[in-house]
Amino acid sequence: MSTPLTGLPTLQVDWQTLLTVNLPALMLVVIGVPLVLAAYIVGADILVRRLPKRSQVSVRPWVWVGPAIVIVGVILVYPMFGTIFRSLFDRHGSTFVGLGNFTRLLTDGGILIVLRNNLLWLLLYPGLVLIFGLLLAVLADRVPYEKPVKSLIFMPLAISFVAMAIIWQFMYYYRPPDVAQTGTLNAIVVNLFHGQPQTWVQDTRYNNFALIFIGVWGATGFAMVILSAALKGIPGELLEAARVDGANELTVFRRIILPLMMPTIVVVGTTMVIFALKAFDVVYVMTAGNYNTDILARRMYAELYSAGNNANASTLAVILLLAVVPVLIFNLRQFRAVESRR
C-alpha cells in the first residue's frame, strides 16, 4: 500500500549492511571508546609513577589536562588563527590582499542586509528570551501547577532547530484567502480577527521577526529555568517585609526582585547573545537566506559550499569573531569577578 514518496531522494533501507556492518561497529565503539579512555589515564599514571618523586608532581597534571589541551588546540585554536590568516588572502589563497576582502565585502550591498539581520537577531532574540523567561519565571512561581507548566515551556529545548522549523512552517503556513486556512496563525488572523492571511515567512516587512520568534520560542524555557532558580534564591522574608511595608507587587518586583536577579539576568543575556550570533539552522531550513532573511553564519556556509569561495567565507567568519569579541571580554570580566569573590 505504500506509494513512493514523490521527489524523495530514495535510498532503500539497506538492512543487511545496517545489521551486519554498522551495528557491530556501533557496539564496538560503545564498548571500545570508554575502554581506550580509561586505559589512557591508568596507563599514563603507571608511567608517571616510575619517575622520580619530584618530577611526578610536575608531570602528572599534564597527563590529565593533556588530551583536552591538544584537542582544543587542534579543533579550536589552530583553525581560529588559520581562518584569520586566510581572510587576508584572495580566493585562491595565493595573493596577499590585506584587508581587501573586508572592504570588498562590506561595500557589497547584499552583505549590509545580512548585517542588519544579524543586528536584529542580536537585539531581539536575547531581549525577548529574557522578557518571556522572566515573566514566566515570576508568574509560574505563583500557581500550584508550576512543575507541568515549566516542563511544557522547557520542552522545545530538547527539539532540534530543524524540527522546530518544521513545527513553525505549519504555524506560518499560507493559503489564499478564498480557501480554508490550515496554518494556525493565519487561521487565527482570518477567523478571529477577520484579517487577510499573511505570508509570514516571505513578506520582507516582518519575516525576520517571524524567524527570530522561532528561536525565542525554543530558548525561553532555558532562560525561565535559570531565572526561576535565582528567583527562588531570594529570601522570602525580604519580600514579605516589603509587602508588610505596603509595597505593591510591581514595586517589590522592580525594587527587590530585579536588582537581586541582575547577575543571573546578565549571565543568561550573554549566553543568548552568543546563541544569536551563532544562529544558523532556523534561517537555513526556513528560507535558505532568501527574502532578505540571510545572516552571517548562513551566508558563510553558502560561500564555503555553494560558491566555493574560501576568502569570502573566512572573512565572514572573522567578522563574526569581531562581533563576539566584546561579548568575550565581558564574559571573561564577569568570570574573573565571580572567581575573585570565591
Add this chain to the structure above:
Amino acid sequence: MSVVVTTPVPTPTTSAPARRPKVRTERLSARASNAGLQVAVIALTLAWTVPTLGLLINSFRSGGAFNTSGWWTALAPPFKFTLDSYRHVLGASDLAPSFFNSFMITIPATIIPTAIAAFAAYAFSWMKFWGRDWIFLALVGLLAVPLQLTFIPLLTLAVHFGLTSGNTLPLGLNAGFLAIWIAHTGYGLPFSIYLLANFFRVLPQDLFESAEIDGAGPVTVFFRLILPLSVPAIASLVIFQFLWVWNDLLVALIYIGGTPEVAPLTVTLTNLVGSLGQNIQYLTAAAFVSMIVPLIVFFALQRYFVRGILAGSVKG
C-alpha cells in the same frame, strides 16, 4: 512557595468602621488578580505548547485531510487518525538508516568529551601546575568563539588525513564518523570542562586528604571518590552533550555534507523539507521520529538536566 497570594495587611491607622469594607474589596481584588495570573500562565503555556501539539496531531492525519483543513478540525468527531505517515517515513525513506547514524554519531561524541573533560576538570580543580589559571581562563574565552571560524582549516586537515565520508577505516567504520566525533569533542570541551570544574571544586577537600593519607593515588581518588560524588553533574553534562549533538545540523552538514549513508536525522530531515512539495504531511511524522529520542532523554532526566544548567550558571 507554590501559592503566593498577596494577602492584604490592614494598616493599624484605619478606623474600625471604615476597615471592614476595605478589607473585603482588597480580598476581592486579590482574588481577581489571582484569576488574572492563572489566565496569563495558562495562556502562555498554551501558546508554547500549541505549535508542537499541532504538528503531533497533523502527523496522525491522512494527507487529504491535512491539505484542506487545519489540525484543530481533527479534534472534533468523527475521529480519523492514522499511522500512514509514520509507516511511510520509516519504510521508504532514508529515515531508518539516519536514525542509526544519529546514534553512531551521538554516543561517542558524548562519551569522549565527557571523559576528557572530567580528566581535565580534575586537574584544574585539584592539582597545581604552571599556567593553570590562564589556561582555564582561555578555555572560558573559547566558549564564545563561533564554530564557523574553524571550518575551513579543519576541513583541510580532515581531507589531508583522509577523514572524509568517502573513506573507510578499519572495521568498516566510515571515516566521516571519526571526523565528526573529533569535531564535536573539540566544540564541546570548553563548556564541559567549565561545568565539571565548577562542580569538582566545591567537593569537600578533607575527603581527598584522608584518601591520600591512606595511600590512594590520583587515579584511585578520581575513579573511587570524584566520579561517584559527581554523578549529578556528569549526568547533566551527558544529557547536554547528547541533546546538542543529536540536534546538531551545522557540524554534520560541514563534516559529512550530503552523503546519505552517514547523514544523521537532522540532515535527512532538512533534505525532506526541501524535496517534499505536495507530500508535506510525511514531514510531520519525520519530525516526530527525530524528536522521539531527545524527548525521552529530556523527560526522563529533566531533573538532572536542570541541575546541570544551574551548576554552570547560577552557582558560578
